[in-house]
Amino acid sequence: MSAALLADLRSTISSSRVLTGGPEYVSSVTLFNAAVDIRPAVIVRCATAADVQAAVRAAGEHGVPVSVRGGGHDFWGRALRSGGLVIDLAEMRGVRVDADRRVAAVEGGALSSDVVAAAERVGLTAVTGTAGAVGMVGITLGGGYGPLTGRFGLAADNLLGAEVVLADGSRVDTDAEHEPDLFWALRGGGGNFGVVTSARIRLHPVPTVVTGTIFYPISQASRVLADLGEILQGGPDELTVDVGLLPGADGAPAVYVAPTWSGNLDEGAAENGPVHALTRLGTPLLVDIGRPARSAGLAATDAMFPVGRMGAIRSRNISGISASITDVLVQGAQAFTSPFSAILLHQFHGAAARVPLDSTAFGRREPHQMAELISLWEKGDDIAGDGDGGARHLRWVEQLHAALEPFSLPGGYVNFLGPETPDQVARSYGPNTERLLAIKSAVDPDSVFVGTPLPSDAPGTASPTF
Incomplete structure (x- = not known):
């Protein structure tokens, strides 16, 4: 670590927030995925946009690679770079809600749960993913599938504007009228264009939903998924359904x-309504349907997937749930190597599918299912059993990912893609690729910011930028 860099940082940022070791440093490098072991040279816990600017400029002047830590939920640990400078936004979690305009001003480090909790206090909510511990800005920049996608679009579709610190340390405000190319790129192009220190997000008057979980035995998978696929194909915008395969309490x-x-609550909760129809796809093992606040649903997912397990993730996009895909998924579930792993399909339909493809950087707008293949295991389990250091868990997710390839659409969800899948990276932005790379070259020609992988310039190839 350069003494000159530290002196430079501490001349403008409080020394207590420039960390090279100690408990706060350890806290900052502790991420959702315990398999990540990356040691940056310095953590800068920024409290203001000016702090972010100072950190970006200092890193540039001293030739130190930069990363940005929001929620720290990325499976590859891209919030950190070995030997680099981490811009940690953990102290920038403020959320201000304008109830009349239905807009939230969200600081760059705010979690999804922070935004939803603030909005709920005035009868509103935000479009988020399924977990509350995920950084709101991070999920938005990559797209943001979630339970309100059908009615209100992706999280990225609800981004109204942002304050961004660019690679040269300058600060710009961007929206549809100001720096429109940058605004276009932020909606689905990932964290590759600057540090978003604050964002303006559209809110909606849906603080409470009809939701819950229904479990069926694996023996009924073919019937349940076939009938569910037919229901979802023509379903209303108000009904978005996640479906998957999980290890049950008995291990099966x-x-x-x-x-x-997300529509009228009485209609949604009615026994003959759209939600309870899903309890009659077979003979359920468990039905738990209610009208919780959205914050409760986020908390439930966080409890299901707590911080501190080892993990890996892969993703595919599929056009529907066919019999062949069901067979692949069932075989994958029957081969689970851990009681914490999961196969989840997130529905993309309705409002999200009606957004013109070229209006944002997000690269796929036709209805589909985004398959999230999650391998998770406890820390001690990576040296247990056959003592292969967790390799059997990685083999499971890689084999399932490969088995789905013949049924998959080109590309994938960029928030869930890493350097192992350059073919998916290369095709994730479709016809938006050329414009996206041109904007990247204009605002960050030296690739200072490398939040998620971008395609390379060469057609059909990809070079992840981290």
């Missing part, structure tokens, strides 16, 4: 159906 895999109804 089970089919998991998680509907969210």
Whole structure:
């Protein structure tokens, strides 16, 4: 670590927030995925946009690589770079809600749960993913599938504007009228264009939904998923359904159906309504349907997937749930190597599918299912059993990922893609690729910011930028 860099940082930022070791440093490098072991040279805990500017400029002047830590939920640990400078936004979690305009001003380090909690206090909510511990800005920049996607679009579709610190340390405000190319790129292009120190997000008057979980035995998977696929194909915008396969309490895999109804609550909760129809796809093992606040649903997912396990993730996009895909998923579930792993399908439909493809950087707008293949295991388990250091868990997710390839659409969800899948990276932005790379070259020609992988200039190839 350069003494000159530290002196430079501490001349403008409080020494207590420039960390090279100690408990706060350890806290900052502790991420959701315990398999990540990356040691940056210095952590800068920024409290203001001016702190971010100072950190970016200092890193540039001293030739130190930069990363940005929001929620720290990325499976590859891209919030950190070995020997680098981390811009840690953990102290920038403020959320201000304008109830009349239905807009939230969100600081760059705010979690999804922070935004939803603030909005709920005035009868509103934000479009988020399924977990509350994920950084709101990070999920938004990459796209943001979630339980309100059908009615209100992706999280990225609800981004109204942002304050961004660019690679040269300058600060710009961007929206549809100001720096429109940058604004276009931020909606789905990932964290590759600067540090978003604050964002303006559209809110919606849906603080409470009809939602819950339904479990079916794995033996009923073919029937349940076939009937569910037919229901979802023509379903209303208000009904978005996650479906998957999870290890059950007895260790046997089970089919998991998680509907969210964001329309009229009485209609959604009715026994003959759209949500309870999903309890009659077979003979369920468990039905738990209610009208919780959205914050409760986020907390439940956080409890299901707590911080501190080892993990890996892969992703595919599929056009629907066919019999062949069901067979692949069931075989994958029957081969689970850990009671904490999961196969989840996130529905993309409705409002999200009606957004013109060229209006944001996000690269796929036709209805589909985004398959999230999650391998998780406890720390001690990576040296247990056959003593292969967790390799069997990685083999499981890689084999399932490969088995789905013949049924998959080109590309994938950039928040869940890493250097192992350059073919998916290369095709994730489709016809938006050329414009996205041109904007990247204009605002960050030296690739200072490398939040998620971008395609290379060469057609059909990809070079992740981290």
